[in-house]
Amino acid sequence: MKKILLSALVCCFSIVAFAQEEYQFETTVDLEATPVISQGRTGTCWSFSASSFLESEIIRLTGKPINISEMFTVRNTYPTKAWNYVMRQGKAQFSEGGLAHDVMNAVKSNGLVPNSAYSGLKALESNHNHAEMVAVLKAMLNVYIKNPGKKLSTNWKPAIEHVLDVYLGKRPESFQFEGKTYTPQSFLEMTKINPDDYVTITSFTHQPYYESFILNIPDNFSNGSFYNVTLDELVAVTKNALQTGFTVELDCDVSESTFSAKYAVASIPEEAVSSRSDFSAEIRKEKTITAEYRQKEFENYTTTDDHLMHITGLAKDQNGNTYFRVKNSWGSNTSRVPNDGHVHMSEAFFRLKTISVMVHKDALPKKLREKLNL
Incomplete structure (x- = not known):
């Protein structure tokens, strides 16, 4: 009887000893950001995340919480995508995807507007869905690439612009915001955002460290350059930015x-x-994620570039491990309050699955800025 009782006690102890704890998070850095919103049924996470990032930058620079238009940037980027696709005669990607630097390129060329001035939604619409629009655009572009007239005219450009206007709306030349009249460029000036102040950082072993290179991933249609640093430095850059007030x-x-x-x-x-x-x-x-393992997982397609989000803070679990607090664009998940629309990303996940980060140049440690000649 004693032997049976002892065995039962040992069994119970083993279950308790090896029972897994649920995560309990304590936020340690919580930077200002606008509320979580949904990208709807679109592949425009690149615009939603980078717009959220810019909204936090506007708060940092001006103290103003402004809901800027994601779709204004999307509308301004499609003609560039179309040009790239046609000039490469279809030997390029034409899709809803993009990267953070595409937002910066569009902002630099076309300015910014608030969402109240350009929502990209038609009357009675409440959610974004670009499936039909993109299918129409790509079908048109494929006709132009086949060149049935034997000499491609310039008519295809205004035709594409017209389709974009039909689906997303015409872009405003001026608009009212808080009682003042702005153009997209004057509104950009008011926000104090300078697109040239932002850099994209990555970490891969197939390119030299501390140099910039064009990362060959499908959504990099605009051939944006990335600064290459060590994996430890990529983590350190991100933590340093958050700890010094930069999302x-x-x-x-x-x-x-x-x-x-x-x-x-x-x-x-x-x-x-x-x-x-x-x-x-x-x-x-x-x-444990090493640079070599990260590179292998990238080259065998296990790690791909498929989503962009906005890191707004840091947290710790009950064991003292650090996590990045990440704002998503899939809408609110009220069943998991207080993690409403956010995800706690472990350092191991970040080290393995991060393609790149974009930060303000001032968020980089001084020694790294010197290595990158910034």
Whole structure:
């Protein structure tokens, strides 16, 4: 009887000893940001995340919380995508995707407007859905590329502009905001945003460190340059920015089964999780991520560039591990308050799955700025 009782006690102790704790997060850095909104049924996370990033920058620079128009940037970027696709005779990507520097390029060329001046929605519409628009645009562009008239005229450009106007609306030349009249350029000046002040940082071993290079990923249609640093420096840049008052734009891979909007957690456990349904909000020991492993996972397509988000703070779990607090653009998830629309990303997930970050130059540590000649 004693032996049976002892065995039962040992069994109970083992269950308690190896029971996994659920994450408990304490926010340690919480920078100002605008509310979470949804990108709808579009592939425009690049504009939503970078616009959110710019909104935090406007708060930092002016103290004004402004809801800027994501769709104004999208509208201004499509003609550039179309030009690239036609001039490369279809041997390029034409899709809804893009990167953070595409927002900066559009802002520099076309300015900014508030969402109240250009929502990209027609009357009675409340959600964005670009599936039909993109299908129409691509079909038109493919006709132009086939060149049935044997000599491509310039008519295709205004035709594309007209389709964009039909679906997204005509761009305002001037508008009212807080009792004043602005143009997109004068509004940009009011926000104090200078697109030239922002840099994109990455970390890969197939290019020299401390030099810039064009990263060959599908959505980099505009051939944007990335500064290459060590993996430890990529993490340090991001933490330094947040700890000194700068939020961070993030391009990463969220296709992992361990990226969970439901539980507001993203991690890289040592033991693989086969599907999202098998993932839970329990703390697991995570993999050690090296630069070599990160490179391998990028080159074998396990890590891809598929989503952009906005890092607005830092947090710690009950074991003292650091997490990045990331604002998503999939709308609110009220069942997981206080992680409403946000995800806590572990350092291991960040090290493995981050493609790049965009930050203000002033957010870079002084020594790194010198290495990059910034």
